[in-house]
Amino acid sequence: MAISMYQASVPALVRLLGNLSAILTKAVAYAEAKKIEPRVLLDARLAPDMLSLTRQVQIATDTAKGCGARLAGVDVPKYEDNESSFDELQARLAKTIAFLNGLRPEQIDGSEDRDVTIPTRNQPLTFKGLPYLLYFVLPNFYFHVTTAYAILRHNGLDVGKMDYLGQP
């Protein structure tokens, strides 16, 4: 018995992206009820040099699609990164979830030792699949979903930990 690379990646990513989508739906209802311009929330950030809600959602989805694609050995889907509304962020979440759900376990299982290369601002980073997933993707992915949640909490949205985690 052991964990498979698929179990440790796709279901965890899909679940939290779905939870993030539900949180954004609540944010839209909150903005309407309080007559808050949606852009105020989309542009909100926790510090002047932290990224906005929109960017947090973009990077969470980037991390998720990059993980699924690289572990499966397929091309990373390219997005235009031009979302400027909650509807467009929801579409981005939906297409990322659909992409991940289209990956079969047998494409990802066995990727523990596969070389994975990710572009960075400086030189590319190369990992084996296992440390890439466990020590890079997961902390990064949860970081951006949590920060999106925290930006909305800080701006008054009435959500709680169960909205983030989903039903266990």
Add this chain to the structure above:
Amino acid sequence: MAISMYQASVPALVRLLGNLSAILTKAVAYAEAKKIEPRVLLDARLAPDMLSLTRQVQIATDTAKGCGARLAGVDVPKYEDNESSFDELQARLAKTIAFLNGLRPEQIDGSEDRDVTIPTRNQPLTFKGLPYLLYFVLPNFYFHVTTAYAILRHNGLDVGKMDYLGQP
């Protein structure tokens, strides 16, 4: 080939607890340099009904020690939860890291199907080891470490993503 329960838990938890410790060290230096009363940071929160920095660190360590103990089938170490300074939070992080590092892979590997029960405010939750780790512990743990980081960033601490992630 597959991932072991140990690989997916202890090294990931220890790494981020160490990173959190280093971030708190920077917070102390920042408070001293800016003549900020440490309690201001320890009590800081991102929303009135979110938990303070102190509680975020306590819950991150609770999640980590609970995970290691439950997967290994040993008693969860009891802490008094009375930390009121950065030094005491550092001691809590250090003892949690020491506890996790004292667990041997063979205690944790094979716990995928082990029943794990956690107390909650309502009735206890029971999981198998695998969903407990992947879909409950990890998102929770990263949530609290990220929120601790975000509270300090929001209060002006000059740290960045690499402080959170550590060197990949």
